Amino acid sequence: MTAPGAAPDLRYSDTEEELRSAVRALLAARCTPASVLARAEGGRPHDPALWQTLAAGIGTAGLLVPEELGGQGAGPREAAVVLEELGRAAAPAPYLAHAVLSAVVLLHCDPAAAAPHLAELAAGRRVYVPALPLTQAPGAPLPPPVRDTGSGTLTGRATSIADAVAADVLLVLADTGLYAVEASGVRLTARTPLDLTRPLADADLRQAAATRLAGPETGRAAVQRALLCGAGLLASEQVGIAEWCLDRTVAYLRTRHQFNRPVGSFQAVKHRLARLWLDTAAARAAARAAADALAADAPDAPLTVAVAQAYCSGVAVRAAEECVQLHGGIGMTWEHPAHLYLKRAKADSLALGTAGHHHTAVADLADLPAP
């Protein structure tokens, strides 16, 4: 007998836990906070060898791609687990842009045109990045498209593209459709990012050679679908960030002594951490619900995603802020990794729509109209 009324599955399956273990072990060995900081200071946060192992070796790049198209045939639930671990490690990997946003865009393009790209993407052979600002929210108007200048070339500009510096191929929305553009044919200008672990660049396209993947309407719909999926799964990255910040802070306050007592024995401190734990546990449920709704293509997926984003970005930022504050002076130093998480959490709170944007989406979707 099964209980009446379908409910989202909010637990982790055994397969998902195995995937988590593999990703966590890889990141623990090859993506420590010290190495992340060292690479970021050198101006090259991405580690191509690590990406190869993550994307191709463990096979996470193609989780959203069906097996017949060369992928793993898994889905958003599994990708969400990878993102939790990437958040926990503040890992500079183009996973969200490549394996989530680009994969979903390509899956909604013309099948014949997109198939070879999906195979490359799923195998982790080339890195795909959509040419959109990281702040682009699902449901919000898209930036003005670049111009099709005829004979298969595009001209225009896209700004604040996350992980563009790691891209082999940019997915570009133009007035005549959605196109794949070789990154080598585009002038990229790096920005100095707030978040050192997710580099940003602006792209100038000057009659860049482009391959058409979909018409304008299909292209825009594909991008909106990808943004919805990206926003829903970003919540899992935010859970990972919050979890690391909470774990590290608790561990520190159990051993750090002041006034001849562990700092974690003071009730004022304990209550703050207990509240943060509650909020992190709630964020996990919200992020799981979003991943499950996307996996099931549930009718209320847009609402579940908006709820998860409206909630989880705030929890991640607060966890990182508490981490800095409760570490005292050491939390303000460059050596301690807390700042990597704070910067990632704050940038993530702008990514794919702010909490305010998602609250407005909730107003529409839950029939709670503004005055």
Add this chain to the structure above:
Amino acid sequence: MTTADALRTRVRDLLAAHPPATTGRTAFLQARFDAGLAWVHYPEGLGGLGAPRSLQAAVDAELAAAGAPDNDPRRIGIGLGMAAPTILAHGTAEQKQRFLRPLWTGEEVWCQLFSEPGAGSDLAALGTRAVLDEAAGEWIVDGQKVWTSSAHTARWGILLARTDPGLPKHRGISFFVCDMHAPGVEVRPLRQITGEAEFNEVFLTGVRIPDAHRIGDAGQGWEVARTTLMNERVSIGGMRIPREGGMIGRLAEAWRERPDRRTHAHHQRLLGLWVEAEVARLAAERLRQQLAAGQPGPEGSGMKLTFARLNQEISGLEVEFLGEDGLSYGDWEMTRPDTVDFTGRDAGYRYLRAKGNSIEGGTSEILLNIVAERVLGLPAEPRDDKDVPWKDLAR
């Protein structure tokens, strides 16, 4: 192992032998208990079949669909949520046989005699005394209890009393079943800020309790009570809450019905609380799924904290949103309700009643300590009451 199919057969057999349309309410509930379909995870002969707890929801749903009466779980919540698991875990065979069936059918209502005027959050400091009259094999109880819901309808109370004041406070306590009809038990309504008297004060004067109504060994009352309190706090995780179930539904309804009262400032707060309530609902659902799979997470200790805070904020906003209507209050007449409807009555009542959510069943401050120490493993604050005899503690 009892399977889902076997349970379905039992449900059909029960319905065939005792058609709800022609069977009296109590008779049906007794038959259901005897068929092992009361709480399927309890042992056979005690209303259960030793089946997985997760199968209960389907049994309840199938019986409800057939028009069978339920046992009004809200009216007998303390019996179901606190007394029953404690008796099952620590009671004697005779106690289980005597108490569980009428408890479950609702023929006997239970209340809980724990808190005292001088021992609320510091429950183990309680001072109600029980002295053994060895010749009679009875304990003689004197003291005062407070915040006792259902005491005026209860047949039995689970009672904590001090049996050895010379020991440190946690070690000198024993756990009893108190006959609420016994001479010396006086129940007085305790009127609350809502105007009603949902709780009571209970005065115990020379009340005699047979030794056979002691649960667990003398002096082991604190350990027994921990079972009770643990069950009180996890029971909230067992329910499936629909979207906009609970107080947020009342506020959302008011928002939809009263476009004239909407303001942008209230809209922002409404959306924030709606999202938080939805996330809390999902967290409770995740906990429920973990419990059903036999992997209870530590989240149970925290859900009450979240719901208490949200209920207070949501009902507070609702009163404000209603404007002039929020200034009126339904009724200040003192009533003594059998059950409490947290989402019922008017916004003012909800606002006032929700103030109790962060106090009853453990204050939010104590629960935050429990989360910090048991879940996060943070060190306890230094304390100086653990090794001192109770009689020497400051009061």
